[in-house]
Amino acid sequence: MRLLISALALLTASISGTSLAAQACGGAETPCVIDSGTYHIVLPETASVKGAVMHLHGGGGTGKGLLGSGLAQEALSRGYIFIAPNGEHPGARFPNNWAVRAQNFGHDKNDIDFLHDVIADVEERHGIDRRRLLLAGFSRGGSMVWDVACEAPGFAHAYAPAAGAFWDELPTNCAGPVRLFHTHGWADRTVPLEGRPLWDGKIAQGDVYASLAIIRAVNGCTGRQPDTTTVEGNHWRRSWTACDGGQLDLLLHPGGHGAPTGWAELVLDWFEEHLTETGD
Numbered sequence: 421m422r423l424l425i426s427a428l429a430l431l432t433a434s435i436s437g438t439s440l441a442a443q444a445c446g447g448a449e450t451p452c453v454i455d456s457g458t459y460h461i462v463l464p465e466t467a468s469v470k471g472a473v474m475h476l477h478g479g480g481g482t483g484k485g486l487l488g489s490g491l492a493q494e495a496l497s498r499g500y501i502f503i504a505p506n507g508e509h510p511g512a513r514f515p516n517n518w519a520v521r522a523q524n525f526g527h528d529k530n531d532i533d534f535l536h537d538v539i540a541d542v543e544e545r546h547g548i549d550r551r552r553l554l555l556a557g558f559s560r561g562g563s564m565v566w567d568v569a570c571e572a573p574g575f576a577h578a579y580a581p582a583a584g585a586f587w588d589e590l591p592t593n594c595a596g597p598v599r600l601f602h603t604h605g606w607a608d609r610t611v612p613l614e615g616r617p618l619w620d621g622k623i624a625q626g627d628v629y630a631s632l633a634i635i636r637a638v639n640g641c642t643g644r645q646p647d648t649t650t651v652e653g654n655h656w657r658r659s660w661t662a663c664d665g666g667q668l669d670l671l672l673h674p675g676g677h678g679a680p681t682g683w684a685e686l687v688l689d690w691f692e693e694h695l696t697e698t699g700d
Contacts, residue, residue, distance in 0.1 A: 444545070445461075446459070446460050446461035446462065447460070447462075448460065448484050448487055451483065451484070451506065452541065452545075454537050454538065454541050455537070456529060456533065456534045456537045457505065457506060457508050457529075457534050457537070457538070458483075458505075458506045458508065459483055459503060459504060459505040459506060459538045459541075459542075460483040460484055460486075460487055460503070460504040460505075460506075461501065461502065461503050461504070461542060461546075462487060462492065462496060462501070462502045463501055463546070464495075464496045464497075464498075464499045464500060464501065464502075465496075466499045468499065469499060469500070469501055469546075469548065470498060470499040470500050470552065471500050471501070471548065471549060471552025471553060471554070471577075471695070472500055472501040472502075472503055472539075472542065472548045472552065472553050472554070473491065473492075473495040473500045473501070473502050473503065473553075473554045473556065473688075474503040474504070474505065474535070474538070474539070474553065474554070474555050474556070474576070475489065475491055475492070475502070475503070475504050475556045475557065475558075475561070476504075476505065476507070476518065476555070476556070476557030476558070476561030476562070476564050476565060477504065477506075477507065477516075477557075477558065477561050478558045478559030478560050478561050478562075478583075478584075479514060479516070479517045479518075479559060479560035479561075480514070480516050480517070481507075481516060481558075481561070482506055482516060483504030483505055483506045484504070484506075486504040487502075487504060489684075490679075490683070490684040491556060491683075491684040491687070491688075492504070493684075494684040494685055494688055495684075495688065498688060498692075500554075500688075501542070501546060501548060503538065503539075503542060505534070505535060505538050507519075507531065507560075507561070507564075509527040509528055509529065510528075511528050512527045512528065517560055518531050518560050518561060518563065518564035519531045520560070520563045520564055520567050520587055521567045521570075521571070521586075521587070521591065522586070522587040522588060522589050522590075522626075531564060532567065532568055532571060532572055532575075535555075535568060535575065536572070536575065539553065539575070549700075550576075550577075551577055551700045552577060552695060552700055553575075553576040553577055554576060554577065554578050554579075554580060554687075554688075554691045555568060555569075555575065555576040555578075555579050555580070556579075556580040556581070556582070556687065557580075557581050557582070557584065558581075558582050558583055558584065558679070559582075559583045559584045559610070559611060559677065560584055561581075561584065562581035562582050562583055562584025562585065562602075563581070563584040563585060563586065563587060563625075564584075565579050565580070565581035565584075566579075566581055566584070566585050566586050566600075566631060567586070569581075569594070569598045569600055569635070570586075570591050570594035570595065570598075570634070570635075570638075571591075571594070571595055572595065573594070573595050573596040573597065573598045574596070577599070577691075577694065577695065577698075577700065578598075578599040578600070578601070578690075578691050578694055579598055579599065579600045579601070580600075580601045580602075580603070580687045580690075580691070581600070581602050581603070582602070582603040582604070582679050582683065583603070583604055583605060583608060583610075583611050583677050583678065583679070584611055584625075585602065585604075585611075585615075585625075585626055585627075585628045585631035585632075586626040586630075586631045586634070587615075587623070587624065587625055587626050588615070588623070588624040588625070588626050590626050590627075590630055590631065590634060591634060593638070594634060594635070594638040595638075596638065596665070597638055597639040597640065597663070597664065597665030597666035598635065598638075598639070598666045599666050599667050599694050600635055600666070600667075600668055600669070601669040601671065601687060601690050601691075602628070602631075602632070602668075602669070602670050602671070603670075603671040603672075603673070603679055603680070603683060603687075604628055604670070604671075604672055604673075605672075605673055605674070605675040605676045605677060605678060605680075606672055606673065606674050606675070607674060607675060607676045608675075608676050608677045609676065609677070610676070610677035611625055611677060612625075613627075613628045613629065614627050614628070614629070615627045615628070632668065632670060635666075635668050636660055636663070636668060638666075639660070639663040639664065639665055639666040639667070639668060640663050640664025640665060641660045641662060641663040641664075641668065642662045642663070643660075643662070646658035646659050646660050646670075647659060647660055647661045647662050648661065654673050654674055654675075654680060654681075655671060655672075655673060655680060655682070655686070656671070656672040656673070657669065657670070657671050657672075658670045658672075667694070669690065671683075671686065
């Protein structure tokens with residue numbers, strides 16, 4: 421999504437004397453360094469932390485670039501720690517990226533393991549509750565969220581990818597049910613809903629509808645069609661709730677490769693509804 425440098429500067433300035441000052445690392449210019457990579461983190465200005473939101477950048481992006489995002493500001497205002505890891509693969513064709521399951525472009529590490537390392541380091545430094553973690557991601561970062569949800573469903577309490585799903589070849593099975601809220605633009609031509617081949621067909625983005633079918637199956641949803649559909653302005657939402665485990669939501673909007681206005685609020689409202697339902 422498009423991020424304003426001025427918003428990042430404003431956010432960094434507003435917290436530089438409080439939450440960032442209390443941290444040994446994590447600010448825009450001082451990422452936390454662990455053996456498997458780096459990440460950024462911002463603490464909310466509250467004595468009672470509600471949980472954490474981890475957001476994965478798109479291909480070519482950085483965690484630093486997300487510190488001024490709408491999701492970061494909304495999460496911090498609600499009392500959540502905001503975590504923004506860096507997808508770093510210096511020797512790969514696309515170094516600032518994520519090693520998704522099917523198309524890793526020569527990436528030199530397992531990013532699911534890396535994200536486990538990040539959250540373990542955050543737990544050690546700040547004592548967060550893993551049962552109150554939301555993993556979100558945009559574009560290639562969204563695809564990484566799908567991979568984590570499929571291969572390590574217990575990593576987070578819920579998942580919120582946007583504008584990126586599985587890549588071909590699609591997984592044949594996933595490890596367990598999940599709570600997943602996927603957002604996609606109707607007019608997205610960078611990552612179309614149906615996916616698209618790249619490099620003369622050598623690789624391909626996966627079909628979002630096929631990705632949804634995989635999660636419906638692992639969640640044990642009773643039918644193909646959603647149990648509820650709603651239209652509120654430019655938000656077209658479909659929800660599969662009659663499932664043995666987990667829940668699946670699809671939010672479509674008329675825009676392109678990005679998130680719609682109000683996405684951060686919608687996603688965090690949805691996340692908090694599930695925290696309340698499960699008593700966490």
